[in-house]
Amino acid sequence: xxxxxxxxxxxxxxxxxxxxxxxxxxxxxxxxxxxxxxxxxxxxxxxxxxxxxxxxxxxxxxxxxxxxxxxxxxxxxxxxxxxxxxxxxxxxxxxxxxxxxxxxxxxxxxxxxxxxxxxxxxxxxxxxxxxxxxxxxxxxxxxxxxxxxxxxxxxxxxxxxxxxxxxxxxxxxxxxxxxxxxxxxxxxxxxxxxxxxxxxxxxxxxxxxxxxxxxxxxxxxxxxxxxxxxxxxxxxxxxxx
Numbered sequence: 001x002x003x004x005x006x007x008x009x010x011x012x013x014x015x016x017x018x019x020x021x022x023x024x025x026x027x028x029x030x031x032x033x034x035x036x037x038x039x040x041x042x043x044x045x046x047x048x049x050x051x052x053x054x055x056x057x058x059x060x061x062x063x064x065x066x067x068x069x070x071x072x073x074x075x076x077x078x079x080x081x082x083x084x085x086x087x088x089x090x091x092x093x094x095x096x097x098x099x100x101x102x103x104x105x106x107x108x109x110x111x112x113x114x115x116x117x118x119x120x121x122x123x124x125x126x127x128x129x130x131x132x133x134x135x136x137x138x139x140x141x142x143x144x145x146x147x148x149x150x151x152x153x154x155x156x157x158x159x160x161x162x163x164x165x166x167x168x169x170x171x172x173x174x175x176x177x178x179x180x181x182x183x184x185x186x187x188x189x190x191x192x193x194x195x196x197x198x199x200x201x202x203x204x205x206x207x208x209x210x211x212x213x214x215x216x217x218x219x220x221x222x223x224x225x226x227x228x229x230x231x232x233x234x235x236x237x238x239x240x241x
Contacts, residue, residue: 016046016054020061027065035065056085056094060101067105075105096125096134103145112149119145136165136174143181152189156182176205176214183221187228196225 023038039062046055063078079101086094103118123138139162146155159182166174179202186195199221206214 016042016049016051016058019045020054020058023065024061027068032065032069039065052085052089053091053094056082056089056091057097058082059085060094060098063101067101067108072105072109076102079105092125092128096122096129096138099125100138100141103141107145107148112145116145116149132165132169133171136162136169136171139165140174140178140181143185147185147188152185155185156189159185172205172209173211176202176209176211179205180214180217180221183225187221187225192225192228196222196229199225 019038019042023035023042026032026035026038039058043055043058043062046052046058059078059082063075063082066072066075066078079098082094082098083102085091086098099118099122103115103122106112106115106118119138119142123135123142126134126138139158143155143158143162146152146158159178163175163178163182166172166178179198183195183199183202186192186198199218202214203218203222205211206218
């Protein structure tokens with residue numbers, strides 16, 4: 001609709017952005033052929049319009065499409081092109097997005113050192129931007145990467161910082177996800193008591209918000225914790241809920 005309206009009004013700029021969003025939506029629906037076409041057209045239009053911001057985001061979104069399809073070489077090439085554009089225009093918002101994309105790509109390839117470097121970059125950029133939800137997201141992702149490199153202490157620290165932000169903006173879903181991740185990391189760090197406390201904190205939030213998506217993960221984690229603590233009766237009860 002936005003693209004059609006823009007054409008009707010003969011806008012000089014801004015037509016590539018709705019096309020890129022449609023491309024993302026098509027990928028989410030599983031229509032990758034249509035997504036490819038929309039992303040290609042979005043990049044062509046951004047280039048024709050001289051819109052460097054949308055050109056950078058177009059390449060980043062195109063890279064995400066290839067990443068989701070498992071084509072890591074083409075994903076990487078598009079992410080790097082986006083990174084070059086955002087660096088040349090000093091667009092820190094764009095740089096933060098592409099740093100996150102590269103972190104996910106490196107993590108998927110088990111190149112955890114590069115993933116950590118990109119996650120730290122995304123976090124620093126998000127702090128500079130100053131939007132709480134952006135910082136929250138970056139800290140949660142940073143925690144995942146720290147855990148992947150075996151740095152459980154920093155993973156827990158990142159998640160505790162994220163939890164503080166989530167509480168300040170009353171983001172209950174993020175609080176639940178953070179507490180679940182904390183419980184998993186604390187369990188890996190051989191602190192089952194603290195892990196159990198975090199897991200039950202997550203369960204309370206999930207129950208309050210009726211978030212069915214997180215329930216299976218929560219009950220499985222509580223089962224693991226019960227087994228680890230030698231409470232087989234509690235484990236059985238947990239898994240039957």
